[in-house]
Structure formats: structure tokens, C-alpha cells
Amino acid sequence: MSSTTSGVTPYYFVPSPSRHPAMAALGLFFVILGASQWVNGADWGKYSLAFGMVWFLGVLFQWFSEAVRESEGGQYGHKVDLSFRWSMSWFIFSEVMFFGAFFTALWWARGHSIPALGSVENALLWPDFKAVWPSLAAGVTGSPAGIVEPFLTMTPFWLPTINTALLLSSGVTLTIAHHALIAGNRTKTIGFMWMTVLLGIVFLFVQGYEYFHAYHELNLKLTSGVYGSTFYMLTGFHGFHVFVGMLMLLFITLRLQKGHFTAERHFGFEGAAWYWHFVDVVWLGLYVLVYWL
Known part of the structure; x- marks a missing residue:
């Protein structure tokens, strides 16, 4: 007290x-x-x-x-507002490190582990091994020992590209809602916040359909070698962050409908917006490194 x-x-x-x-x-x-x-x-x-x-x-x-x-x-008061801002900043920084570790795992597997396994020394052990990342050459998706079943790789067309458009659009609607709140237009703020929440929900449904397609039609599973594990690790954890961010925005929208937040005091809104924009940026990196390269 x-x-x-x-x-x-x-x-x-x-x-x-x-x-x-x-x-x-x-x-x-x-x-x-x-x-x-x-x-x-x-x-x-x-x-x-x-x-x-x-x-x-x-x-x-x-x-x-x-x-x-x-x-x-x-x-x-002001001091608590500052503590909230610093706390959210450090939390997002920890999330940057979290995804940084996963992106590093992907880079290390592609740039170091696979070339090392294809070296002259290992060629005697695995003469049929192809030291090529699966998305770069057709037919390089099984293992010489038959441990990994052949699978097809994911491409950026069309589901990942659709999801990219959805997330970028949600960033725009969220920014419009923020400016409307600062301008004192609560009705416009609530409308664009519901649009943002809806775009997040649609993103999750599209990703769910993408996983169904990958598992049943491409035979791409979590056990599909390092490609499958890094694919599901990066996209799955990002999807979880989208789900958490969508819940944040949903509760912020419900609070707005109850009359909470003002043009001068609305860090709860800002904190959720920071997190959502972070999720957007991570997806752009993921979209390029996982689906295109």
C-alpha cells in the first residue's frame, strides 16, 4: 500500500x-x-x-x-511507469536472445555442421551423404542409413507469404489504433484493435493449416533431421509468441472498451504494441532465412 x-x-x-x-x-x-x-x-x-x-x-x-x-x-505514478517500461524492455531483449539462439542453431547447422559431415574423413563412413541443405537441392532429404524418411521442404509460396502479409497488416492497424488513442478517438482505437486481434487469429489458423500440409503432404516432421527440427523450432515458437501477443492485444482491447487508458497514460497498450512489433520483426527474419534460403 x-x-x-x-x-x-x-x-x-x-x-x-x-x-x-x-x-x-x-x-x-x-x-x-x-x-x-x-x-x-x-x-x-x-x-x-x-x-x-x-x-x-x-x-x-x-x-x-x-x-x-x-x-x-x-x-x-511516474516512477512505476518507468519501472514498467524498463521491465518490458528487458523482457523483449531476453526474447531477442531467445530467438537469436535458434537462428544461430540454423546458421551453424547449414554453415558448419553439414559441410563438416561432408568432409573427406566422413566420406568413408557415409559415402552416399550429400552435404547440401535440403532446400537447396532436390532429393537431399533422406539419410544414407535410412534413419530420416524422405521429405519435401517448405517454400515461401503461398501460405508463409500470406502470413507475412497478415502480420505486416496487423502492425499497420495497431499503429493506427495507437495514434487514434493519442488523438482521443476511442471508437477508432477499439475498431482497429479488433482488426489487429483478428489478423493475429487468422495468422494462427493459416500456420495450423501449414503444419497440417507439411506433416501429411510433405512428410515434413519434427524428426526430419536438422531441417525439420529447426523449421518447427523456429516457426513453432514464433507461433506461440503470436498467440501470447494476440492475447495481450485482446485483453488490452477489452480494457479499452471498459474505458481504461487515456491519451496521456496508456503504457499497458504500448507494452503490448512493443511486443507485437517485435513478433513482426522476428517473422520477417524467419520468413527470409527459413522459407527463402
């Missing part, structure tokens, strides 16, 4: 002791316990995982709801 008179924004808000961190940690404990046991063959692990996720999400809902009430109650 704040040590200031009611109705006056405090210099810095000090929250009262909260159960939320401990309850969130408890939920994550059951998530990790269940996931580790499930992948090791224990059938009860999936129930522990489901229970932990429901518990964790319930705690987050209560925690965020409390933060919204504090914000709308005028408890968050």
Missing part, C-alpha cells in the same frame, strides 16, 4: 505483501513435475501438467486484475 493521502498519486507505489508469487511458483512446480514425468512415460504427468497450467493461469488472472485495479485507482 502507498503511504500517501487518498486521491493523490504516490511518488512510488509500494504494494502490500502478496500471495501471488508463491502461488504462481506452486503452479509452475506442478507444470514442470508433470511435464518431466509425462515425457518419461508416466501417464499421470499430463494431469499434473494440466492442473499446474490451470492453477498458474488462474493466479496470473488474479494478479493482473489486481494490478489493473491499482493502475485505474491512480496508484501508479
Whole structure:
């Protein structure tokens, strides 16, 4: 609680002791316990995982709801706004490093591992191995030992290109909504926010159809060598980030409809917008490196 008179924004808000961190940690404990046991063959692990996720999400809902009430109650001043901005900046930086590691894995496999496996020394062990990235030469999608089933590679036409257009369009609609909020036009803001959320949902459905096509028609699976693992790792985690960003924008839109945020105070909106634009930029890099090269 704040040590200031009611109705006056405090210099810095000090929250009262909260159960939320401990309850969130408890939920994550059951998530990790269940996931580790499930992948090791224990059938009860999936129930522990489901229970932990429901518990964790319930705690987050209560925690965020409390933060919204504090914000709308005028408890968050300039210092808290700065802390939110720094926190979101570091969070996005950590996500940059997250995807940077995955892009590096793709580059290392293509530029170093495969050429090394095709060296003179390894030619004696795998005389039929072709040291070429699968998307660069037809027929280079199986393994000499028959461990990897032959598969077809993904091309940028047309589903990935459609998804690129969807994400770029969503960035435009989100920017229009932001400028409308600054101008005090709440109706226009809400309309373009719903458009942004809808574009995010359509992106996820298109990606789901792309995975169905890849699995059933191209025989491209997570087990399809390093190409399959890096393809699903990059596109799958990006899709998860699109899902999280879409939820952020959805809840921001619902708050806008309740009258939250003003032209002067709307960092909740800005933070979600930062995250969405980050997701857009990552997709552009992914679109070029995964689908074109």
C-alpha cells in the first residue's frame, strides 16, 4: 500500500505483501513435475501438467486484475511507469536472445555442421551423404542409413507469404489504433484493435493449416533431421509468441472498451504494441532465412 493521502498519486507505489508469487511458483512446480514425468512415460504427468497450467493461469488472472485495479485507482505514478517500461524492455531483449539462439542453431547447422559431415574423413563412413541443405537441392532429404524418411521442404509460396502479409497488416492497424488513442478517438482505437486481434487469429489458423500440409503432404516432421527440427523450432515458437501477443492485444482491447487508458497514460497498450512489433520483426527474419534460403 502507498503511504500517501487518498486521491493523490504516490511518488512510488509500494504494494502490500502478496500471495501471488508463491502461488504462481506452486503452479509452475506442478507444470514442470508433470511435464518431466509425462515425457518419461508416466501417464499421470499430463494431469499434473494440466492442473499446474490451470492453477498458474488462474493466479496470473488474479494478479493482473489486481494490478489493473491499482493502475485505474491512480496508484501508479511516474516512477512505476518507468519501472514498467524498463521491465518490458528487458523482457523483449531476453526474447531477442531467445530467438537469436535458434537462428544461430540454423546458421551453424547449414554453415558448419553439414559441410563438416561432408568432409573427406566422413566420406568413408557415409559415402552416399550429400552435404547440401535440403532446400537447396532436390532429393537431399533422406539419410544414407535410412534413419530420416524422405521429405519435401517448405517454400515461401503461398501460405508463409500470406502470413507475412497478415502480420505486416496487423502492425499497420495497431499503429493506427495507437495514434487514434493519442488523438482521443476511442471508437477508432477499439475498431482497429479488433482488426489487429483478428489478423493475429487468422495468422494462427493459416500456420495450423501449414503444419497440417507439411506433416501429411510433405512428410515434413519434427524428426526430419536438422531441417525439420529447426523449421518447427523456429516457426513453432514464433507461433506461440503470436498467440501470447494476440492475447495481450485482446485483453488490452477489452480494457479499452471498459474505458481504461487515456491519451496521456496508456503504457499497458504500448507494452503490448512493443511486443507485437517485435513478433513482426522476428517473422520477417524467419520468413527470409527459413522459407527463402
